[in-house]
Amino acid sequence: MRTVIIYHSDSGHTGAVAEYLARQTGADLVRVRSTFPYTTLSRSVTGVRRALSGTPDPIEQREIDVAGYDCVVVGSPVWAGHPTPVINGAVDRLRNCKGKAGVAFVTCCLVSGGAAGILTQRLENRGLQVKGSLVVHGSQVGDYTHLNRLVAIINRPWYGDIRVY
Numbered sequence: 001m002r003t004v005i006i007y008h009s010d011s012g013h014t015g016a017v018a019e020y021l022a023r024q025t026g027a028d029l030v031r032v033r034s035t036f037p038y039t040t041l042s043r044s045v046t047g048v049r050r051a052l053s054g055t056p057d058p059i060e061q062r063e064i065d066v067a068g069y070d071c072v073v074v075g076s077p078v079w080a081g082h083p084t085p086v087i088n089g090a091v092d093r094l095r096n097c098k099g100k101a102g103v104a105f106v107t108c109c110l111v112s113g114g115a116a117g118i119l120t121q122r123l124e125n126r127g128l129q130v131k132g133s134l135v136v137h138g139s140q141v142g143d144y145t146h147l148n149r150l151v152a153i154i155n156r157p158w159y160g161d162i163r164v165y
């Protein structure tokens with residue numbers, strides 16, 4: 001199964017999780033950076049406002065074509081209980097994702113709010129079929145027992161549109 005991990009990370013937590021997952025699963029990594037001119041202060045004001053309203057940031061990539069992959073993993077920091085505008089920009093620019101497996105994860109300090117569910121819904125709106133999600137709190141970034149839950153979700157067999165009840 002070919003897997004790609006698409007993630008946004010400013011201070012390194014989401015990136016550390018993404019790199020661990022890539023080592024464990026052999027997935028490719030795509031780091032997404034915003035071209036919105038944030039300062040440290042405006043990230044906490046404008047960035048939070050954009051996260052709350054679900055606004056996508058402009059990002060470096062014009063598009064993120066996942067045609068060559070079976071599974072698309074998307075990771076975001078939590079901003080005010082939401083996925084970041086940066087990852088919203090990445091989700092908007094996904095190409096050829098319809099019908100593929102998806103996995104969502106978010107990292108946060110303490111309170112993730114509805115961020116994992118919101119990210120899951122956005123991925124499903126793009127046509128991915130999300131087979132699981134995980135919240136990683138700050139203290140769990142190096143907790144491999146916890147992160148291996150995400151590895152197990154990524155490695156879970158996937159039969160496309162066929163649902164077994």
Ligand SMILES: Cc1cc2nc3c(=O)[nH]c(=O)nc-3n(C[C@H](O)[C@H](O)[C@H](O)COP(=O)(O)O)c2cc1C
Binds near residue numbers: 008009015047
């Ligand atoms: C603007 C902003 C808003 C944040 N809001 C939350 C929040 O609502 N809940 C929380 O637990 N952590 C919050 N955090 C902390 C980050 O989610 C957490 O540190 C995350 O792991 C950072 O990921 P990164 O190191 O990959 O950038 C916020 C951080 C920033 C910069």
